[in-house]
Each structure stands twice: as C-alpha cells, then as structure tokens.
Amino acid sequence: MAKELIRLTNLTMEFDGEKILDNINLYINDHEFLTLLGPSGCGKTTTLRIIGGFLTPTSGDVLFDGQRINAVPAYQRKINTVFQRYALFPHLDVYDNIAFGLRIAKLPELEIDQRVEDMLDIVSLRGFENRKVTQLSGGQQQRVAIARALVNRPKVLLLDEPLGALDLRLRKDMQNELKRIQQAMGITFIYVTHDQEEALSMSDTIVVMDKGQIQQIGRPEDIYNEPKNAFVADFIGESNILDGVMIEDYCVEFFGRKFQCVDKGFSPKEPVDVVIRPEDIDFVEADQGHLCGTVTSITFKGMQYDIIVDFKGFKWLIQTTDYQPVGKRVGIRLNPEDIHVMKKSAYSGLFGDYSSYSAEYDEIAEDTADEE
Amino acid sequence: MKKFSRVFTVLVFLFLYIPMIVLAVASFNTGTDMAAFKGFTLSRYAELFRDRSLLALLGNSVIISILASLIATVLGTMAAVGLHNARGRLKSAVMTLTNIPMTNPDIVTGVSLALLFAFTGSVLKIKSILGFWTLLIAHITFNLPYVILSVLPKLTQMDPDLEDAALDLGCTPSQAFFKVILHDIMPGVISGFMMAFTMSLDDFVISYFVTGSSFITLPVEIYNYTKKPIHPKIYALFTLMFLTILVLMVVMNLLQGKDAERKLRKRGVRA
Amino acid sequence: MKSKRLLAPYVAWMTVFTLIPLGVVVYYAFTDSLTGQFTLANLNNLGAYLPIFLRSIFLSLISAAICLLIGYPVAYTIANTSPKWQRMLSMLVMLPMCMSFLLRTLAWVAMLEDTGIINSLVTALGLKPLPLIRNNGSVILGMVYNYLPYMITPLYTVIMKIDPRLIEAAQDLGCNHRQVFTRVILPLSVPGIISGVTMVFVPAVSTFYISQKLGSTGTTMIGDVIESQFKTAYNPNLGAALSLVMMILIFICIGFMNRFTDNDEEGVVTP
Numbered sequence: 001m002a003k004e005l006i007r008l009t010n011l012t013m014e015f016d017g018e019k020i021l022d023n024i025n026l027y028i029n030d031h032e033f034l035t036l037l038g039p040s041g042c043g044k045t046t047t048l049r050i051i052g053g054f055l056t057p058t059s060g061d062v063l064f065d066g067q068r069i070n071a072v073p074a075y076q077r078k079i080n081t082v083f084q085r086y087a088l089f090p091h092l093d094v095y096d097n098i099a100f101g102l103r104i105a106k107l108p109e110l111e112i113d114q115r116v117e118d119m120l121d122i123v124s125l126r127g128f129e130n131r132k133v134t135q136l137s138g139g140q141q142q143r144v145a146i147a148r149a150l151v152n153r154p155k156v157l158l159l160d161e162p163l164g165a166l167d168l169r170l171r172k173d174m175q176n177e178l179k180r181i182q183q184a185m186g187i188t189f190i191y192v193t194h195d196q197e198e199a200l201s202m203s204d205t206i207v208v209m210d211k212g213q214i215q216q217i218g219r220p221e222d223i224y225n226e227p228k229n230a231f232v233a234d235f236i237g238e239s240n241i242l243d244g245v246m247i248e249d250y251c252v253e254f255f256g257r258k259f260q261c262v263d264k265g266f267s268p269k270e271p272v273d274v275v276i277r278p279e280d281i282d283f284v285e286a287d288q289g290h291l292c293g294t295v296t297s298i299t300f301k302g303m304q305y306d307i308i309v310d311f312k313g314f315k316w317l318i319q320t321t322d323y324q325p326v327g328k329r330v331g332i333r334l335n336p337e338d339i340h341v342m343k344k345s346a347y348s349g350l351f352g353d354y355s356s357y358s359a360e361y362d363e364i365a366e367d368t369a370d371e372e
Numbered sequence: 373m374k375k376f377s378r379v380f381t382v383l384v385f386l387f388l389y390i391p392m393i394v395l396a397v398a399s400f401n402t403g404t405d406m407a408a409f410k411g412f413t414l415s416r417y418a419e420l421f422r423d424r425s426l427l428a429l430l431g432n433s434v435i436i437s438i439l440a441s442l443i444a445t446v447l448g449t450m451a452a453v454g455l456h457n458a459r460g461r462l463k464s465a466v467m468t469l470t471n472i473p474m475t476n477p478d479i480v481t482g483v484s485l486a487l488l489f490a491f492t493g494s495v496l497k498i499k500s501i502l503g504f505w506t507l508l509i510a511h512i513t514f515n516l517p518y519v520i521l522s523v524l525p526k527l528t529q530m531d532p533d534l535e536d537a538a539l540d541l542g543c544t545p546s547q548a549f550f551k552v553i554l555h556d557i558m559p560g561v562i563s564g565f566m567m568a569f570t571m572s573l574d575d576f577v578i579s580y581f582v583t584g585s586s587f588i589t590l591p592v593e594i595y596n597y598t599k600k601p602i603h604p605k606i607y608a609l610f611t612l613m614f615l616t617i618l619v620l621m622v623v624m625n626l627l628q629g630k631d632a633e634r635k636l637r638k639r640g641v642r643a
Numbered sequence: 644m645k646s647k648r649l650l651a652p653y654v655a656w657m658t659v660f661t662l663i664p665l666g667v668v669v670y671y672a673f674t675d676s677l678t679g680q681f682t683l684a685n686l687n688n689l690g691a692y693l694p695i696f697l698r699s700i701f702l703s704l705i706s707a708a709i710c711l712l713i714g715y716p717v718a719y720t721i722a723n724t725s726p727k728w729q730r731m732l733s734m735l736v737m738l739p740m741c742m743s744f745l746l747r748t749l750a751w752v753a754m755l756e757d758t759g760i761i762n763s764l765v766t767a768l769g770l771k772p773l774p775l776i777r778n779n780g781s782v783i784l785g786m787v788y789n790y791l792p793y794m795i796t797p798l799y800t801v802i803m804k805i806d807p808r809l810i811e812a813a814q815d816l817g818c819n820h821r822q823v824f825t826r827v828i829l830p831l832s833v834p835g836i837i838s839g840v841t842m843v844f845v846p847a848v849s850t851f852y853i854s855q856k857l858g859s860t861g862t863t864m865i866g867d868v869i870e871s872q873f874k875t876a877y878n879p880n881l882g883a884a885l886s887l888v889m890m891i892l893i894f895i896c897i898g899f900m901n902r903f904t905d906n907d908e909e910g911v912v913t914p
Contacts, residue, residue: 454649
C-alpha cells in the first residue's frame with residue numbers, strides 16, 4: 001500500500017572496536033509511525049542518529065527515496081529531529097526557536113510568520129511566542145521542540161525518547177498528542193523509546209532491538225501476541241517462559257503434561273520456549289486444574305493482583321482480579337490460544353522466571369534504561 | 373568561632389588593601405615621600421594629565437592589551453572548540469601544551485621568549501628586534517591558556533544536542549557555531565577576554581624581558597621609575613586606575629549577580 | 644577532522660612560542676656566550692648559586708605555608724557567606740592582583756622602612772625604631788602579601804563546591820564540628836590546597852623584584868640573579884642555565900605535589 005521511504009541495508013556501526021549495530025536491515029514506509037524499542041545500549045539511538053545524519057555507519061547503506069545518503073550531512077537531509085532533552089536554543093524565545101530552520105533556509109519573513117503561527121496552533125502554544133524557552137515547563141518545551149522540527153515540513157521526523165523527561169500523566173497526554181499530530185500532518189515518525197507501553201499504544205510498526213540486532217519487526221499486536229524469542233516476550237509485557245518440547249503440530253509438552261496449542265511448523269520433539277502471559281491464566285479449584293501450585297506472594301496493583309504461584313519450584317506470575325491468600329493451593333487452566341510456542345534462541349533460559357520477583361522490579365528497570 | 377573568623381577575614385582584607393590606601397594617600401601628598409604626609413593637594417592629578425608621555429605609555433599598554441586579548445580570544449576559542457571535539461592522545465597532548473605557560477614561572481616565559489627573539493634576530497641580522505611585535509606575540513602567548521581554560525568548561529556544560537539540533541535544522545557547521553554554540557559559550561568567551569585583558573594590562577615580568585626601548589608599556593616604565601625616586605603623579609595614576617577597575621568589577625559583579633539569580637529561578641521552575 | 648583544523652593554528656602558535664623557546668633556553672644553557680660553542684661551563688658554574696637556590700626555595704615554601712594558614716580560614720569564611728557576598732568578596736580578593744605589583748611593593752617599603760610609616764608611629768610612642776625591612780621576614784611578608792590571592796581563590800573555589808549535604812551526613816553520622824572539619828571538609832579541600840600551594844610557590848620562587856626592594860644583599864633570590872644576567876651582566880647563557888635548572892626544580896616540585904591528588908585536570912594551576 002504505502003511506498004517505501006527509508007531503507008537501511010546491512011548497517012553496521014563500531015566504536016573503538018565495539019559493535020554497536022550488527023547488520024541492521026530495515027525499511028520504513030511513508031506516513032508510517034515506526035518505533036525502535038529496546039533497553040538502553042541496544043543501538044536504537046545510534047540507528048536514529050545514523051538516519052538523522054549525525055553518525056556515519058561503519059558499513060552498510062542508508063537509502064532515502066531510493067537514493068544512497070550515507071555521505072549527505074545532517075543539514076542537507078529532509079529529516080528533522082526532536083531531541084531527548086529537547087535541545088532548545090536558550091538564547092532564543094519560543095517564536096525564534098520555531099522559526100530557526102526557516103530563517104536558515106532564508107524563507108521570506110511573511111511565510112515564516114505564517115508557518116510559525118500555524119505551528120503554534122498545532123502544538124497549542126499560541127500566546128507563548130515571546131516567552132523564553134527556559135521559562136517553559138517540560139511539556140511546553142517538548143511542544144516547542146516538536147514545532148521547531150515540524151515547521152520545516154520534513155519528510156521524516158525522528159524522535160529520541162521525547163517523553164522521557166516528563167511525568168507519567170503528561171506523558172500519556174503527549175502520546176495522544178503526538179499520534180494526532182502525526183496523523184494530521186501525514187508524515188513519517190521514527191520514534192525511539194525504551195517504554196514498551198508507549199511503543200504499543202502509538203506505533204504502526206515496532207522494531208524490537210537488543211545488543212545491536214533487530215529481534216523482531218511487526219505490528220504491536222503481533223509483537224505482543226507472537227513474540228519471536230524469549231527476549232521479546234520478556235521485554236514486551238510480562239511473561240512466564242518455560243522449557244517445553246513440541247510433540248507434534250498443535251501439541252506441546254511442559255511440566256510433564258501435554259497441552260493443546262495453536263502453533264505448528266516445528267520439527268517433531270523440538271525443544272521450544274513456551275510463553276504464557278500472566279493475564280491469560282485463570283484460577284480454578286486445585287483439583288480441577290491442569291497444573292496445581294501454591295501461592296507464595298500477592299501484591300495489590302490497583303487494576304489487578306500480581307500473584308506469584310510456585311509450580312514444582314518454578315515461579316509464575318499471574319495477574320488476576322481474584323484475591324488468593326498466600327499459602328493456598330490453587331489450580332490453573334490453560335486454553336490453547338493462551339499458549340505461545342517460540343523457537344529456542346540465545347535468550348532461552350534468561351528470562352521468564354519470577355523467583356526473584358519484587359514489586360520494585362519495574363522501577364529499577366526503568367531507571368537504568370533512562371541513563372542511556 | 374564564627375565571630376573570630378569574620379574578624380580575621382576583615383583583617384586579612386585590610387592587609388590586602390593597606391598598600392592601596394598608602395598609595396592613594398600619597399597621591400594627595402604635597403611632599404614626595406610616601407612615608408611622610410606633608411599636606412593635601414590635587415596638583416598631582418593636574419600634573420598627571422599634563423604629562424603626555426605618561427598617558428602615551430598608558431595608551432601603549434591599553435593597545436597591546438586589547439590587541440593581544442582579542443587575538444587570544446579568537447584563537448583560544450577556536451582551539452577550545454577543537455579541543456572539546458578532540459579525543460584521546462591528541463586532547464591530552466594539547467592540554468599539556470596549554471599547561472606549560474600556566475605552570476612555568478613568568479620569568480622563564482619571559483626569558484625563553486627573549487632568547488627566541490634574540491636568536492631569531494641574530495639569524496635574520498635584525499639589530500633591535502624587541503619592540504611592539506615581540507611584545508604582542510608574548511602577550512598573546514600567555515593570554516591563550518586563560519581563554520582556553522575559561523571557554524572549555526562552558527563547552528563541557530553545553531547540551532551536546534544543541535549543535536546537532538542546529539545541523540538538523542539546516543545549519544552548516546559554521547552557521548551552527550555562530551548562530552548557536554557561540555551564544556551558549558559567550559559568558560566563558562567574555563570572561564576569558566576580560567581575564568586576558570587584565571593579565572596583559574598589568575603584566576610586567578614578561579613584558580620587561582621581551583620589549584625594547586622602541587615600545588614601552590606602563591608597568592615596564594614604572595619599573596624604570598622605581599629605580600630612582602618616584603614622582604607622585606604615578607601614585608595619582610595608580611589611584612585612578614584602581615578606582616576604574618574597582619567600579620568596572622563591581623558593575624560586572626552586579627550584572628553577573630542578576631544572571632545568577634535568573635539561572636536560580638530557572639532551575640526552580642524546571643524542578 | 645574538524646577539530647584538527649580548529650586546533651592547528653593554536654598548536655602551531657604554542658609550538659613556536661612555547662615549546663621552541665624552551666628549546667632555545669636549553670641551547671643557550673649549553674653554549675658559550677662568546678664563541679657559541681657547546682660547553683658545560685654554564686652548568687658547572689651553577690654550584691656557586693646553590694645557596695641562593697636553597698634560600699629561594701626555603702623562603703618560598705615558608706611563604707606558601709603562611710599563605711595557606713592565613714588563606715584557608717579566609718576562603719572558608721567567604722565560602723560560607725551568601726552568594727551575593729561570595730561574589731563580592733572573591734572579586735575583592737582578586738582585585739589587588741590587577742594593580743601594579745611594583746607600586747604595591749613600594750608601598751610596603753614606605754610602611755616598613757626605618758623612617759617609614761610604622762616606625763614613625765613607633766618612635767612617636769617613644770620607642771626605638773624596629774628593624775622591619777631588609778631581612779628574610781620582610782621578603783616573606785612581601786611574597787605573602789603579593790601571592791595570598793593565588794591561595795585564597797582556588798581554596799574558595801574548592802570549599803564552595805563541597806556539597807552541604809555531605810556535612811549534614813557527617814553530622815548525622817556523629818561527627819562534632821571539629822570532626823566534620825578534619826574528616827570531611829579538610830580532605831575534600833586537598834585539591835584546592837595543592838593548587839593554592841603551587842600557585843603561590845611557583846611565582847614566589849622565581850620572583851625578582853620583591854627581594855630587591857624589601858630585602859638586602861643577603862636575601863637575593865634566584866629570580867634576581869637571572870634578571871641581572873639578562874639586564875645588567877649580559878650573560879644570557881648563564882641566565883639560561885639558571886632558568887633551566889629553576890624550571891626543572893619547579894616541575895619536580897609540582898610533580899611531587901600532584902602525587903597527593905589524582906585529579907590532574909583540575910588540580911594544578913587553574914586560576
């Protein structure tokens with residue numbers, strides 16, 4: 001349907017002998033909202049900076065509209081960027097910040113004025129023209145940064161964790177706002193984030209990255225429902241990941257029991273990773289379940305309880321609205337569509353066990369990711 | 373304890389400013405001996421303004437200081453930007469080079485440049501090479517590190533994305549420097565210039581070795597004066613210069629104070 | 644690539660006017676003043692100046708120590724005032740350095756002389772005049788006076804940057820006022836102490852005017868000898884040899900002092 005706009009082929013990047021990007025292949029369509037998602041150090045920002053023209057790849061090509069643009073400097077690309085900490089020019093006011101790119105391009109003042117005013121409407125900052133950017137709140141600075149980039153009518157807008165510095169509430173509002181702007185202006189957004197929720201709610205396409213490699217490309221639903229490996233399953237949402245064996249098509253065995261599933265196409269008796277999402281699991285009476293375990297902890301999370309259940313020494317996370325007291329024997333039932341089977345990968349065995357689960361886990365993970 | 377340390381500090385400031393007071397008093401003295409106050413007069417100031425040669429020397433000092441600090445500021449700011457972008461061995465080598473004139477005593481800097489000029493003079497068969505140009509070169513040389521050391525921290529503090537943002541919005545690298553980076557590091561550039569200027573204006577040791585009779589600055593001439601009984605109009609000049617610099621510094625201080633308060637408020641808003 | 648182009652003019656300038664002059668000093672130190680032939684005579688003659696070297700180092704170390712003792716409480720007091728006062732006071736510390744140090748030294752002469760300001764007060768009280776000038780004490784006083792700002796400024800900068808939460812943490816962990824000082828504040832001000840001592844010691848050991856005016860023939864310092872070789876005795880080769888040795892001594896001293904601090908970017912000689 002849409003036409004291809006940017007293509008990265010065999011992109012590799014090395015710093016001081018260390019591989020930051022390892023053979024990245026990716027195409028991005030016109031009008032697409034594409035998100036590069038991954039933990040800090042996965043290479044997502046490097047990829048973005050290569051597209052923006054701030055870094056030159058060690059090898060591989062960057063194609064824009066079919067033209068190779070490796071050697072085109074940033075200031076000649078029809079691409080603009082919203083920087084992580086906004087990078088607004090402190091010596092200019094809101095208006096002059098937004099007009100900056102147009103003035104560099106030597107547009108007539110009349111047109112500059114028209115376009116800046118339009119932009120101020122789009123980002124709801126009318127009346128702030130003469131404010132110093134240092135006097136704005138984080139959310140307002142964010143809007144100026146977006147306006148400053150979009151006023152140049154780029155073909156592509158790059159956004160590097162643009163909402164990272166905002167508080168949760170503002171972040172949610174800005175997510176909707178960004179999506180609205182992207183659809184209204186009909187341009188391509190390439191968005192970098194480590195926040196999986198943000199990626200799932202905004203993107204047309206998500207590219208999950210880790211260790212300089214692309215782990216999976218797909219629509220948000222595909223990424224969530226059919227993760228390709230243990231890394232993706234763990235990084236996007238919560239997952240219980242178990243060792244299993246594919247007996248035959250539509251039948252997988254784990255915990256010494258055969259389960260019906262919806263996956264096929266594996267070799268007989270192939271060892272696999274089995275993913276079960278915590279919210280897909282239903283409790284039943286202990287004697288009626290497929291599996292039987294003991295509740296070891298329960299944490300109230302507002303929308304649901306996070307319950308850790310010990311099944312033969314393997315701890316599962318189960319999210320449910322039913323209260324289950326610690327120490328209680330419980331049973332669970334698994335429907336075929338709740339079981340996702342993945343090929344074994346380098347990530348097998350690293351994720352998906354909740355033995356060391358604690359309520360703070362999420363926050364710690366987010367803090368470290370912020371340091372990028 | 374607190375009271376004691378305050379009193380002590382006041383005493384130390386008094387110690388630092390006693391010579392200024394002695395010199396200022398001497399400038400109103402009818403007698404010529406600093407140590408004995410004979411009577412009050414303003415005639416020393418009148419004599420000062422009638423003394424064309426003394427004012428010319430002051431002019432020389434100001435010309436050299438402005439030229440040297442301007443050139444050092446341009447060259448030093450360029451170097452600081454280069455140094456900021458440099459990495460590894462190159463960076464540490466250039467930092468060492470910058471530290472040499474900072475660590476070397478003035479007399480060694482003066483002597484080594486004097487010998488270089490003497491050597492060049494003997495090779496080129498120029499009799500009196502010492503003068504305006506050698507003085508200017510020497511002043512630029514000892515000013516450069518001051519500029520670099522006051523610009524470099526500003527570059528380090530600058531948001532590294534600012535330059536990328538300018539490039540992103542269509543600036544060529546040189547446009548990015550003049551339209552964005554320079555604005556951001558301006559306080560450092562200005563304070564580097566001011567520091568270089570005051571260092572130059574007051575420099576005696578280095579100037580003394582690298583200048584000849586063809587071009588003399590005020591501090592060098594004062595040294596020549598101090599070998600004979602000194603004329604009190606020099607004290608008048610000193611007093612005027614002291615007051616000028618005092619006023620300049622207080623004004624600069626108040627401006628900086630406003631700037632600092634604004635920054636403090638800004639941080640308050642952002643937090 | 645870009646950084647190299649920006650650095651090139653600076654590196655070229657510093658090479659020609661800092662590195663090469665040092666090479667010329669070495670060249671002169673090893674050549675004969677008349678024939679221009681290679682010789683070790685200049686260096687062999689240095690033995691005669693050993694007492695002067697030792698005296699210079701001795702007097703400078705004492706001056707640096709006194710500066711530290713006086714400067715630390717002052718720096719500490721300034722750092723504990725409000726930001727407005729801090730700016731004003733640190734400016735007032737720097738201000739004397741912008742004024743002619745020759746005239747300020749002369750003012751001290753007028754104060755200390757046998758018939759000077761202090762002694763005329765003393766004799767007015769009916770006492771005998773005090774021997775205030777032309778001894779080691781007066782030379783040390785001159786150096787302390789002149790270089791005290793070089794001590795206070797780096798100390799103040801370091802003390803000011805100490806996070807007040809560290810002091811609170813120390814108090815929280817049971818330190819009394821004295822322990823807070825000896826266990827937290829003092830160790831954290833070591834970089835400032837090193838840099839202050841260096842910045843006082845280097846110009847003090849190489850000074851050549853203070854001892855001429857405030858001292859006697861018995862207090863000649865190495866800077867005076869170097870100056871006379873260039874300006875009156877016309878033996879630049881011996882002067883070069885003396886400068887070379889002094890430079891090496893200073894580098895050894897700085898290297899020795901830097902071993903107390905692992906921060907080589909901020910530690911030394913930043914004004």
